[in-house]
Amino acid sequence: MAWKNRSGAEMNSRNLVSRKLTIFLCISCFCAGMLFTNRMWIEPEAKDLSRPTGTEAEKLKLIAEDCNTKSKSVRRDSKDIIGEVSKTHNAVQILDKTISNLEMELAAARAMQDSIVTGSPISDGLSLPEPVKKRKYLMVIGINTAFSSRKRRDSVRATWMPQGDKLKRLEEEKGIVMRFVIGHRQEEHAEEKKHGDFLRLEHIEGYLELSAKTKKYFTTALAIWDAEFYVKVDDDVHVNIEVDMLNEGTLGATLSRYQSKPRVYVGCMKSGRVLAQKGVRYHEPEHWKFGEDGNKYFRHATGQLYAISKDLATYISINQHVLHKYANEDVSIGSWFIGLDVEHIDDRRLCCGTPPDCEWKAQAGNVCVASFDWSCSGICRSADRIKDVHKRCGEDETALWNASF
Template sequence: MKLVAARAERESLSGKFNISNEAKKRKYFMVIGINTAFSSRKRRDSVRSTWMPQGENLKKLEEEKGIIVRFVIGHSVLSHGILDKAIEAEEKTHGDFLRLEHTEGYMKLSAKTKTFFATAVSLWDAEFYIKVDDDVHVNLASLKKALSAHQNKPRVYVGCMKSGPVLARKSVKYHEPEYWKFGEVGNKYFRHATGQFYAISKDLATYILINQDLLHKYANEDVSLGSWFIGLNVEHVDEKRLCCSTSQDCELKAMMGHVCAASFDWKCSGICRSAERMADVHERCGEPQNALWTSNS
């Protein structure tokens, strides 16, 4: 019954988002959802002017390389309010949004993540589905190369794996209200991918789609995602190319020919002042401009 419902949801979403029959039949390599907020216009523009192709090149990326890239955002509390209208106007200009059936809010990131994966796997048949924050720099060719090593694995979860402390105190950032579920105070979370960037294979995205009503949401979305895969036969891949530092790490690696797939600053949980610094990071740490187009894959 759940599979039937999932198929029905796929058909419904495909019609709503005007996905062509050709696109529905096509196999893509990866779908990249850039998590963004209503207040992040400058961040989005910094991404558009650096690592995210625009206009015809965005379409070419989909058709020739099988890579879908979209900014992901839901709706405001006030339906069709000024915030939604601003996004609609931006969408008319750029055509690079995926609007979710989700009400935006910082404490709702776990729900947004779940809705994104369920929506993306319903719309596009891909090898990988990726969530990245809008203050992270990405090198698409390097990312595709990193993920290609895991292309034939059915259930794979790729990211920079960590296991931080469960924060019980209400006054601290990333407080976990359900800290008691993780044992004694001072315990650590189970191993999971850090929230700035992670990728999952199609089987796992489909699992989220089918079971979305049953999946529990913790305070932190990266913890929530990791919890959904506990008990499943999933391969966790700790891929350090997805969490290079923007200080010297990504630049040195680029100079040596080992270009990072994703870069950010740990202290800011993203690139510090990314709207101002994204261009500089792209200049220092970005792959050659034609790297993706000259690759054989």
């Protein structure tokens, strides 16, 4: 019995030692783990949180106001940046046009020099007036006419074309030159002497020669006047030269919007069918060049009125001897610009119908640049009807002189 008690005591003593040892080892391992991993839980030091003083509060308020000011300044700076980008873009466009003008003038000068060296002047037999120096015009308007069209010319003079001192004033104050474009005859023409509004070309008049005449017109006008645009219009078309710029009218205001562009071709763009049948109006002898029968022409401006920028007029002048002439003048003009970096501008205000069409548009505030009848390729019986068209669709004369560019 005593042995049993002794054995039990020994067993209890061993169990006690084992438990103590186990606890000690666990604590030791835990401490060692904390030591080696450096993951001691250190309580952060308490920071003193004190209420700001009156001076500090004022400083914080000033800082906040400064932040708001900077935010507003950033917004204003963004608007200023957009404005500067727009100004830079416009400046680049103007610079591009200036460079283009210089290149074209250099090419024209070389062509002139070559013609002198070879003894073949650009305009054979034509004595040109002295070019007007240091004077830039907005546009030169050439009114295509024939010797037999005296009544048409008189009707134009009585309506939309100023006369006498007003014509000179239009050139000097508004930079708009207007002339009837006509061929050349040896004898002095009484009408020319009376009105002084002819631009003579070394050209034989004839319907089938319109392409050649137009080419000579641009070449001659370019040599005499330094203008932004050169306009061709028929003598049986009514034109509003200029109205108040605020009303977006008409020819002058329309072209002024494109002054920053170097190469523009403005008109009512069309693409009519190529007529291969002989004997019909507008027959195209070279129809085979446009493909199969029934094909259409490339896009080009209708011949009643269109405008080209100075660069394009210079191009025609330099290359006039190699530019091909088709039977129809408007097709010829369009063909000369194919392959060039030219902006075609289709403006339907350049081809309004006669009253009531142009009258309704004028009443609605959409004044037409040009009015004519499509069926007649001009105003039907224009010598008799153009006064009525001018009365119902024409601009106020005072608006012409109040306009500015």
